[in-house]
Amino acid sequence: MVTVTVDLSEKKYGIEITANSLTSKKSSQLLPVSNQYAIISNELIAGHYLQSIKRLIPEKASVIICLIPDSEKSKSPEQYLKLLDQLLSEKFNRSSTIIALGGGVVGDIAGFVAATLHRGCNLVQIPTSLLAQVDSSVGGKTAINHSSGKNLIGSFYQPKVVIIDPETLKTLDKRQFASGMGEVIKYAFIHDSSFLVWLENNIDSILSFDATILESMIEHCCKVKAAVVSADEREEGQRVLLNFGHTFAHAIENIAGYGNWLHGEAVAVGMLLASKLAVNNKLMNEEFFERLIILIKAFDLPTVIPDEFSAQKLLSSMYRDKKNLDNKMQLILPRAAGHSESVTWNDDTSLLKLLQSFGAGK
Ligand SMILES: NC(=O)c1ccc[n+]([C@@H]2O[C@H](COP(=O)([O-])OP(=O)(O)OC[C@H]3O[C@@H](n4cnc5c(N)ncnc54)[C@H](O)[C@@H]3O)[C@@H](O)[C@H]2O)c1
Structure with a gap:
C-alpha cells in the first residue's frame, strides 16, 4: 500500500493507493468509525463496485445508498437538495460518513453535500476515474454548477481519507x-x-x-x-x-x-x-x-x-x-x-x- 500524505495547516490525511484495495477487507480500517454511512454514486459505477464497498462497512452500521444520474447535469442545486432531503430524512448526523464512489462528478457533489450537511460531516473519497484519482479527489475542492456557470457554488472541504484502487481503471471507458x-x-x-x-x-x-x-x-x-x-x-x-x-x-x-x-x-x-x-x-x-x-x-x-x-x-x-x-x-x-x-x-x-x-x- 502506498500512502501519500496531504499535510494542511489544520488537518492531515492520507491518500491510500493500492491495486485491489476495494476488495480487500483491510481497507475497512481506513474508514472513519460511524453508526451511519451513505454511499453516493451512480448506477454504472455502483454496478461494478457497490457490493465491494458495502463489505468494507461495519455490519452494525446502517447504510444509505444514493444513486444520482450519470451526467455532469447531476452537479445541480436540484440534485444537491434531493441528496440533502434523502440524508436528512434518514436522520443523517454530523458524525455520519459520506462515501463518494465515482468520478469527479460524484466526488464534487458528494463532497459539497458532506461540506454543508450539519456544517460538515465525515467524507471519504473513493475515486474511480483516472481524472478523479489524479486530480479531482485530491485537494478538497467541492462544487456544484449554477445555471450561469460551472462549479460556481462550492467550498474547500477535505476528506478523512482518499482510497484509490487503480484496478477500477480497467472498467473505465x-x-x-x-x-x-x-x-x-x-x-x-x-x-x-x-x-x-x-x-x-x-x-x-x-x-x-x-x-x-x-x-x-x-x-x-x-x-x-x-x-x-x-x-x-x-x-x-x-x-x-x-x-x-x-x-x-x-x-x-x-x-x-x-x-x-x-x-x-x-x-x-x-x-x-x-x-x-x-x-x-x-x-x-x-x-x-x-x-x-x-x-x-x-x-x-x-x-x-x-x-x-x-x-x-x-x-x-x-x-x-x-x-x-x-x-x-x-x-x-x-x-x-x-x-x-x-x-x-x-x-x-x-x-x-x-x-x-x-x-x-x-
Ligand atoms: N474538485 C476538483 O478539484 C476537480 C478537478 C477537476 C475536475 N473536477 C470535476 O470533475 C468532473 C469530471 O470528472 P470525471 O472526468 O471523472 O467525469 P465523470 O465523473 O463524469 O466520470 C466519467 C465517466 O466515467 C464513468 N466512470 C467513472 N469511473 C468508472 C469506472 N471505474 N468504471 C466505469 N465507468 C466509470 C462515470 O460514470 C462517467 O460516465 C467535472 O465535473 C469537473 O468539474 C473537479
Whole structure:
C-alpha cells in the first residue's frame, strides 16, 4: 500500500493507493468509525463496485445508498437538495460518513453535500476515474454548477481519507482514461522533469494497465498535487500553476458545448497552445513542445482545434475565465520541463494567430 500524505495547516490525511484495495477487507480500517454511512454514486459505477464497498462497512452500521444520474447535469442545486432531503430524512448526523464512489462528478457533489450537511460531516473519497484519482479527489475542492456557470457554488472541504484502487481503471471507458492522461501529462510538464522522463519511458506499460506502473503514476500525480495544495490550500499562490493549459481548455469546452469534448482532451490542446505561445515568444525551446506533442499523441488525445470553432469566440471565452484578474488574462506558460509560471497576457493578436495556427476558423 502506498500512502501519500496531504499535510494542511489544520488537518492531515492520507491518500491510500493500492491495486485491489476495494476488495480487500483491510481497507475497512481506513474508514472513519460511524453508526451511519451513505454511499453516493451512480448506477454504472455502483454496478461494478457497490457490493465491494458495502463489505468494507461495519455490519452494525446502517447504510444509505444514493444513486444520482450519470451526467455532469447531476452537479445541480436540484440534485444537491434531493441528496440533502434523502440524508436528512434518514436522520443523517454530523458524525455520519459520506462515501463518494465515482468520478469527479460524484466526488464534487458528494463532497459539497458532506461540506454543508450539519456544517460538515465525515467524507471519504473513493475515486474511480483516472481524472478523479489524479486530480479531482485530491485537494478538497467541492462544487456544484449554477445555471450561469460551472462549479460556481462550492467550498474547500477535505476528506478523512482518499482510497484509490487503480484496478477500477480497467472498467473505465478508453476515451475517459485518455482524458485522465491529459492531466497526468500536465503534472509531468509543470512540476517535475524526472516524472516526464518516467512517463516517456512507460507509455506501453500504462496503455497495457500494468498495475505496478499505474500505482506509481497515480502516486506521483497525487504527490505533486498534495505538495502544491499543502503549500497553497485556497489557490492564492502556486496552486494556480495546476491550471497549465486550462484557460484555453475551458474556452474549447465552452465553444464545443459542455460534454462534447472531455476535459482532459481540451487540456491536451490547451497545453499545446500555451507551450507554442511560450516557444513563439522565446520563453521556452522547441524541444519541449515536441516532447509534449509526442506524449499527447501516444495517448490518443487531440492536437488540433476544429475549424468550425471561431478563434474570435475562443478568445472572448478566454476573457471570461475566472482565473483572470481585473479583466487581464492570466496564462500559465511553461519555461522548461518541470517549470512554469503565471503570466499576464495582453496581446490579443498573437492569441488569435495562435488559435488559427491550430486549426480554429476566424
Ligand atoms: N474538485 C476538483 O478539484 C476537480 C478537478 C477537476 C475536475 N473536477 C470535476 O470533475 C468532473 C469530471 O470528472 P470525471 O472526468 O471523472 O467525469 P465523470 O465523473 O463524469 O466520470 C466519467 C465517466 O466515467 C464513468 N466512470 C467513472 N469511473 C468508472 C469506472 N471505474 N468504471 C466505469 N465507468 C466509470 C462515470 O460514470 C462517467 O460516465 C467535472 O465535473 C469537473 O468539474 C473537479
